Amino acid sequence: MGPGGVDGRGAVSEPGGAAAARSELEDAARRAEARRGFLIALPAWFYLTLFFVIPLGIVAVYSFATRSSTGRTVLSDWNFDSYRRLWDSLVVEIALRTLLLALATTLICLMFAYPLAYYMATRRPALRNVLLILVMIPFWSNFLVRTYAWKVLLGSDGPVSQLSQALGGEPIRLLFTNTAVIIGLVYGFLPFMVLPLYTALERMDWSLVEAARDLYADGWTAFRKVTWPLSIPGVVAGSILVFIPTLGAYVTPAILGGAKTTLAGDYIVSQFLAARNQPFGSALSMGMMLIMLAATIVYFRWFRPSGRDL
Amino acid sequence: MSVVTGLRPKSPAERLLATNSWLVFAFFYAPIVVLVVFSFNANENVGIWTEPSLRWYREVFRDEAVMGALRNSLIVAAISTTVATILGTMAALALERFRFRGQRVYDGLLYLPIIIPEVTMAVMLLLFFAQGFQWLDGAIGWSPTFGIGTISLSHIAFNISFVTVVVRARLGQLDPRLEEAAADLYATRWQAFRGITLPLILPGVAGGALLALTLSLDDVVITNFVAGPGSTTLPVYVFGLVRRGVTPLINAVSVIMLAASMVLVAVSFGFQRGSRGRVPESMAEDG
Amino acid sequence: MAAAVALQGVSKAFGDVYAVRELDLAIRDGEFFSLLGPSGCGKTTTLRMIAGFEFPTEGSLQIHGVEMALQPPNERPVNTVFQSYALFPHMTVEENVGFGLRMKKVGGTEIAERVKRALDMVRLSHRATAAPKQLSGGQQQRVALARALVNEPEVLLLDEPLGALDLKLRQAMQTELKDLQARVGITFVYVTHDQGEALTMSDRIGVMHEGRLLQVGTPQEIYERPTSRFVAGFIGEINLLPATVIDHDSVRLAGGRLVAAATGVAPGSEVTVALRPERLELYGVNEVIPTNLNTVRGRVTRRVYFGDVFFYDIDTTDGVIEVKEENRPGVDLHEIGEEAVVAWDPAASTVVER
Known part of the structure; x- marks a missing residue:
């Protein structure tokens, strides 16, 4: 029974003279406590202000600046040109491709991860832990290396192609295509989908399914009416964890994609390292960031995840 | 606990589930196995198997560029993990155990580096350092350069948030009554923290540190932007090679990096096991 | 002789909500006093103010005549038995019991001696090196008691300490607690929502409702001469x-x-x-x-x-x-x-x- 358990009827007592003094003392104690908390928070606050908030501000400022003919950024003549360029057909095409690819990746991950998580959650505890470790290993493994492994596999003289030829087929040319990028992204982010789904399903009260069966639901109906609705938070968390990083993916398309499969992340990087158009790159970054923030806020508003894990 | 799936054993649905699961696990591990196998291939050409050998591993350790990048990676990882773990743990404590002005803004700010796309963060830090160095040069005539320093500062910036999330989860599970009990038993705030809170959240702090270490050792995008000439980290160096093509040398480096990841996973599981405490021997009431 | 605990005009507000209003209460030295009421009545908040985990918004709180309202918990001569026991999971039973004495910088041999005596008192000497998790609920409860009593507090505060136990064990512990109190002679302030528990164990009972103390009296007085409809209806x-x-x-x-x-x-x-x-x-x-x-x-x-x-x-x-x-x-x-x-x-x- 804490403050939350109190049934409040509003303030009744009028603070008298001595009581008012006491109240100030209580306030002083609370202020001292707040000050202590603030001081403990301060180092990270200071650090993030210097190395995150200010850099964010600089990008915002740069996005309104002008690029000189030599590729330098001129911090004057503020304008919206960079933002106007976001509607160029090339940019829109890249944005749509990125969005589609991210959606496809998320759906494919969900398709394979849900049954896997369900399978894991319904095993004996001992086996469950082994399977969990098997998912955790790729989750913790170096992302770059895992993506590189697919370059080895899918290369023109890689095992996949060789296998196909050995079986009398054509050499398979997957590398540098959208398919290769999707395979790489699914491979990279699948564990991010499995883990929240598994957490949601494992925590579920399975006696609810028994209750549904007891009340004449068949296995499929019990799943549809009980298990699936209860696992929605996991589905949403997993989808967000896959969708958002794939939107900004850079490493995977850079390794497995080709010239015709430029994605948003790739495109932004090229504005800084190749095209040297910092204002436009900044505007692109801001746009991408706003989309992701919006997606995240929608997620938190609508689904209000109860657990903090993942 | 008995598990009820709502499915009879070995029903078609059950078989489908099992098949899917093993397919996914095959998908997870096949590329890794192929990579490991090929890393022991003696041939110059990745695709052609000749005989098993440790040739490429020897080459890795003889390659000065790789070794230099590895050294940089380790320095950056050590610095950023240490600083981020301390700052992140403090932030978690402040958020979970105190009420102060601006707390909600602080909370949101701490989530931003996790949510924000890596590419955006990379751009931010690149422009920040470039602009900042230019300004420092003009103001006090000191012009630092991009290098291990900028990489470390950047890694700390994203690692703080991840450490905070992990430590907060642990703190959230900790019964606040334990700290009250310590105060009730005459412990000062500091004694209660040292004697009760810290030992009990240590697995969370270690977990956060391991995550920070992993993220620092994995990062390509941000490092790629804030690295200076001659100061690249191993993933950025490897990334540069990978973009150009597949070589047996990269295979060997990759397998070494994978092995390092595995060690980290093992350590993290060790921590989690240790934190679960001793298994109850007897629950019998004998009084 | 001053009351063991004296509250005068004590109110506690959380934001705009008053959890406790204008409470006047004197708990006598050496008595077993119960604060009884439904959940949300303010009894736990009152106990937490005596312990020092909450500071009153208004009023005076004295322990044996010394003003304590704003003293932090570690500077108060009281100890608490928590509802969840709050045993430190990373310490053995004897480390738990010795914690308060170590904080008070009592000498090593004296700590060992007093811890042993306290564990004897609750009949748990044979589990001294066990981890709290290895103990049953009733045993954990007794460790929590020993951990508080070993410090020889002026007042022992108990927050629904039997709430987590099953009925049989709860009844056994009621008798045990009452005997223990008679033996050590320490003032017990006991918070409960269980009227049976309050009636059988207490010297006096204070019934609380919606933040107010409605009636204070012996169990007989409370049961047979309720002064309000709420007290009449709540008990029996x-x-x-x-x-x-x-x-x-x-x-x-x-x-x-x-x-x-x-x-x-x-x-x-x-x-x-x-x-x-x-x-x-x-x-x-x-x-x-x-x-x-x-x-x-x-x-x-x-x-x-x-x-x-x-x-x-x-x-x-x-x-x-x-x-x-x-x-x-x-x-x-x-x-x-x-x-x-x-x-x-x-x-x-x-x-x-x-």
């Missing part, structure tokens, strides 16, 4: 009959029946007559009833057999009255549908506000 089974005061020793029940009862309020006041079911007697309509008793006639609508007692519901014009009759040899059974007369001694009733 009771019939509450609406009535209007006629004069200082009679009231008219809602059904129109005039009955004798000591009132003490102005004629015309709307009141409630509180009647314990076990203080009522049931007569057949043809039986002779002593004239000094109040009577209400009605029909038996329910009879429940409890082994040692029968419970009857009698539907009367003044409402349904529950009667508890002992199952003695020769007692007349009343059948459902029968007419019957409920009778009671005017002294057995209490008049409380409407």
Whole structure:
């Protein structure tokens, strides 16, 4: 029974003279406590202000600046040109491709991860832990290396192609295509989908399914009416964890994609390292960031995840 | 606990589930196995198997560029993990155990580096350092350069948030009554923290540190932007090679990096096991 | 001698919500005092203010005459037994028990000695090196007790300490706690929502409701002379009959029946007559009833057999009255549908506000 358990009827007592003094003392104690908390928070606050908030501000400022003919950024003549360029057909095409690819990746991950998580959650505890470790290993493994492994596999003289030829087929040319990028992204982010789904399903009260069966639901109906609705938070968390990083993916398309499969992340990087158009790159970054923030806020508003894990 | 799936054993649905699961696990591990196998291939050409050998591993350790990048990676990882773990743990404590002005803004700010796309963060830090160095040069005539320093500062910036999330989860599970009990038993705030809170959240702090270490050792995008000439980290160096093509040398480096990841996973599981405490021997009431 | 704990005009607000309002309470030295009330009544907040986990918004809080309202918990001569026990999971039983003494910088040999004595007292010496998790609920409870008592506090605070135990164990622990208190002679302040627990263990009880202390008294006083409708209804089974005061020793029940009862309020006041079911007697309509008793006639609508007692519901014009009759040899059974007369001694009733 804490403050939350109190049934409040509003303030009744009028603070008298001595009581008012006491109240100030209580306030002083609370202020001292707040000050202590603030001081403990301060180092990270200071650090993030210097190395995150200010850099964010600089990008915002740069996005309104002008690029000189030599590729330098001129911090004057503020304008919206960079933002106007976001509607160029090339940019829109890249944005749509990125969005589609991210959606496809998320759906494919969900398709394979849900049954896997369900399978894991319904095993004996001992086996469950082994399977969990098997998912955790790729989750913790170096992302770059895992993506590189697919370059080895899918290369023109890689095992996949060789296998196909050995079986009398054509050499398979997957590398540098959208398919290769999707395979790489699914491979990279699948564990991010499995883990929240598994957490949601494992925590579920399975006696609810028994209750549904007891009340004449068949296995499929019990799943549809009980298990699936209860696992929605996991589905949403997993989808967000896959969708958002794939939107900004850079490493995977850079390794497995080709010239015709430029994605948003790739495109932004090229504005800084190749095209040297910092204002436009900044505007692109801001746009991408706003989309992701919006997606995240929608997620938190609508689904209000109860657990903090993942 | 008995598990009820709502499915009879070995029903078609059950078989489908099992098949899917093993397919996914095959998908997870096949590329890794192929990579490991090929890393022991003696041939110059990745695709052609000749005989098993440790040739490429020897080459890795003889390659000065790789070794230099590895050294940089380790320095950056050590610095950023240490600083981020301390700052992140403090932030978690402040958020979970105190009420102060601006707390909600602080909370949101701490989530931003996790949510924000890596590419955006990379751009931010690149422009920040470039602009900042230019300004420092003009103001006090000191012009630092991009290098291990900028990489470390950047890694700390994203690692703080991840450490905070992990430590907060642990703190959230900790019964606040334990700290009250310590105060009730005459412990000062500091004694209660040292004697009760810290030992009990240590697995969370270690977990956060391991995550920070992993993220620092994995990062390509941000490092790629804030690295200076001659100061690249191993993933950025490897990334540069990978973009150009597949070589047996990269295979060997990759397998070494994978092995390092595995060690980290093992350590993290060790921590989690240790934190679960001793298994109850007897629950019998004998009084 | 000053009271062990004295609260004067203590209020505690969380934001705009008052958890405790203008509480005045003096807990005597050496007594077993219970704060009783439903959840959310402010009893735990009161205990937490005595412990120092919350600071009062207003008022004075003294422990043995020393003002303590804003003292941090570690500077107060009180110790707490938590509802969840709050045993430190990373320490053994003896490390847990010795924690307070170590914080007070007591010497090593003395700590060992006192920890041993405390564990002997709760009969857990054989589990000294166990981890709290390895103990059963009852054992953890006793470790929590030893951990608090080893410091020889001036006041021991107990926050629903038996709440997590099953019924059998809870009853055993009630006796054990009461004995322990008698042995160590320390003032116990015991928070509970279980009226049975409060009645059987306490020297005195304070009943709280919506942040206010409604009544303080011995268990008998609380049970037999409730001063408010809430206290009457919260503790034990009771019939509450609406009535209007006629004069200082009679009231008219809602059904129109005039009955004798000591009132003490102005004629015309709307009141409630509180009647314990076990203080009522049931007569057949043809039986002779002593004239000094109040009577209400009605029909038996329910009879429940409890082994040692029968419970009857009698539907009367003044409402349904529950009667508890002992199952003695020769007692007349009343059948459902029968007419019957409920009778009671005017002294057995209490008049409380409407």
